[in-house]
Amino acid sequence: MSPEKAWGRLPRLSTGLMAAWRDGYGLADLRKDVLAGLTVGTVAVPLSMALAIATGVAPQHGLYTAIVAGALIALTGGARFNVSGPTAAFIVILLPIVQQYGLGGLLLATLMAGLILVAMGVAKLGRLIEFVPYPVVLGFTTGIAVVIAVLQIPDFLGLAIEGRGEHFLDNLGKIATALPSLNPFEFGIGVLALAVMLYWPRLGVPVPAPLAGLIVGAIATYGLNHWFGAPGAPVVETIGSRFSWEAHGQTGAGIPPIAPSFSLPWLFPGPNGESLTLNLDLFRNLLGPAIAIALLGAIESLLCAVVSDGLTKTKHDPNAELIGQGLGNLVAPFFGGITATAALARTATNIRSGARSPLAAVTHSVVLLLAVLVLAAPLGLIPMSALAALLFIVAWNMSEARHFVRTLRSAPAEDVAILVICFGLTVIFDMVLAVAVGMGLAAALFIRRMAMVTSTERVDAAPHVATSQLSSELAIYEITGPLFFGVAEKALTSLHQADPQVKVVLIDMRYVPTIDGTAIVALHSLIDNMHQEGVALILVGLRAPLIAALHRAGIKKDKGRLTYCADLEKAIVVANRWRAASSAPTVEAKSA
Structure with missing residues (x-):
């Protein structure tokens, strides 16, 4: 500069x-x-x-x-x-x-x-x-x-007091x-x-x-x-x-x-x-x-x-x-x-x-x-x-x-x-x-209140026109609120459901305004655990600055593990392509 x-x-x-x-x-x-x-x-x-x-x-x-x-x-x-x-x-x-x-x-x-x-x-x-x-x-x-x-x-x-207390x-x-x-x-x-x-x-x-x-x-x-x-x-x-004073000889x-x-x-x-x-x-x-x-x-x-x-x-x-x-x-x-x-x-x-x-x-x-x-x-x-x-x-x-x-x-x-x-x-x-x-x-009070704002829940297919024909092997979760150290572990751990039918998890993150370092570590752990169980992950609706932050942390598109999509409609198309490609889903990062 x-x-x-x-x-x-x-x-x-x-x-x-x-x-x-x-x-x-x-x-x-x-x-x-x-x-x-x-x-x-x-x-x-x-x-x-x-x-x-x-x-x-x-x-x-x-x-x-x-x-x-x-x-x-x-x-x-x-x-x-x-x-x-x-x-x-x-x-x-x-x-x-x-x-x-x-x-x-x-x-x-x-x-x-x-x-x-x-x-x-x-x-x-x-x-x-x-x-x-x-x-x-x-x-x-x-x-x-x-x-x-x-x-x-x-x-x-x-009052006659000598000095002041500390x-x-x-x-x-x-x-x-x-x-x-x-x-x-x-x-x-x-x-x-x-x-x-x-x-x-x-x-x-x-x-x-x-x-x-x-x-x-x-x-x-x-x-x-x-x-x-x-x-x-x-x-x-x-x-x-x-008070008295002395200055300049006076x-x-x-x-x-x-x-x-x-x-x-x-x-x-x-x-x-x-x-x-x-x-x-x-x-x-x-x-x-x-x-x-x-x-x-x-x-x-x-x-x-x-x-x-x-x-x-x-x-x-x-x-x-x-x-x-x-x-x-x-x-x-x-x-x-x-x-x-x-x-x-x-x-x-x-x-x-x-x-x-x-x-x-x-x-x-x-x-x-x-x-x-x-x-x-x-x-x-x-x-x-x-x-x-x-x-x-x-x-x-x-x-x-x-x-x-x-x-x-x-x-x-x-x-x-x-x-x-x-x-x-x-x-x-x-x-x-x-x-x-x-x-x-x-x-601490602010963290507690923000933790109450952030929630994770599984979304039914019915409310979404684009997902009305959703396969049982696909699951959609929605996260609302900031992902930070006060809630990240709880919010992301709740995604790890014991459902053997699910092969691809779509996480709707349109309403996530920010992600901190703790949430990034928790997301790393979630991706690894899902990969070991043969489950792929699609992050939907993430804002560009947050995607860039995840990229810097090493969370990038990876075959068989992870990709990003702008909306649910595109995410479901990608998920169905994965299922059709193999009984054990893989991720074609370039096509996604």
Whole structure:
């Protein structure tokens, strides 16, 4: 293949941007994109910080993710309306990485995941989402939502907990033990912010509910800390009181008012606060988490693109989207950004706000950059309990509780079992194990259902006009359904009937769509056994690709054993010719 042809077969970049341009993009569309980007950016500022904190890193790294990866993915990806940045689904994967390898390990794992995503896109694996069953997706997303909600309880209640547990049950135990340390001021601010976020949309005020809740919570927190707190000992913890920064010889509390700058990912702090030492063992240990990040990122991004297609009647390019997501995660770690993927809530907000192209997502990134440069000090006043309240809402929306309950009530028992198992494994252990087990169970269920579809039965002569004068020495069997490892042995063994009168067996295979390696081996065995008993075999109606596959496996026309016919009428003519030629049938491959 020439280099030009090979290059032409690679997925194209920026297909989302090109699709908007082909539809006729003008100043009116640009105005809509800017307004939509402003709206989404306003929502994304607190959300990016909250998700970074939940992941175990400083809030600015969530903002850097949305700034760098958000813009780059929008410009290079294949989805027209996706808005990318840190998402809640990754918390359960990223938090253990941070605990074990520090921020530097997380950035390195993200970089590795970006390479994997690019490779998946180049290999055109963009249809991956079509092979993940809905019970598996719903099970692990609902499980992730439960884990996220539980992780926010300490900040929401103001509990004094030292560190986080490695697993869900550990965290529950720590929370239960720390309940006597509940801080009524923190709890009150959390409840206030949560109530504002829930009831604000009813007022019809054009300000996002999360922003309103955080502003009210920040004002109330400022008052409480002023009247009841002391210097260095606030009664309600804020971003500014928990986090500090040091950059370019400057130090401060909260978020640094500095744009993301280039730095090698492995130079960021590791688990002991020092830079990572690059070696083969480190890459080997991070490979598993990187694969998990890439797979979840692919699933979530493509799911988001499918939903946005349904809302806008457009069509995304899944392979280009994977490459775009990969490039975003490949570049963001060099600017302090953590893992990014398309966010369904922000994408839906983008669409409802009138977005016309990926430039809306780029505008959203610009809004976050301006927030870092201009609003760093006010952002430091946001209370931690209010951010926990925001993540409670995120977790509830992510859980799809109504769909979960409806599936439990209406889905087949096997699907319900897969849903519950994936949910339980995600909550108790981790998402990677849940998806692996869920996919295995779903595959086993699919095999079982396909096995029930495939059947083999002997056909009476009467229904077939062409076979109305069928000799007793001829038998016709019909196989319906795919011949694969789950059914091949049973389906083909049932053809071997102890009927001494039958000298030629015709197998009608018009309704066999596929044959796998196990079925080919079983067919070999059937041909040998029938030949030893003096019985010839005619395969009828096989599709050309399947005949070619059998030829490659050595199952060819063979005198006295086997031939192929296009239909039953021709097969019966051939079978009668064999009987007339000899009392022990032979096969004239050429005449057949």
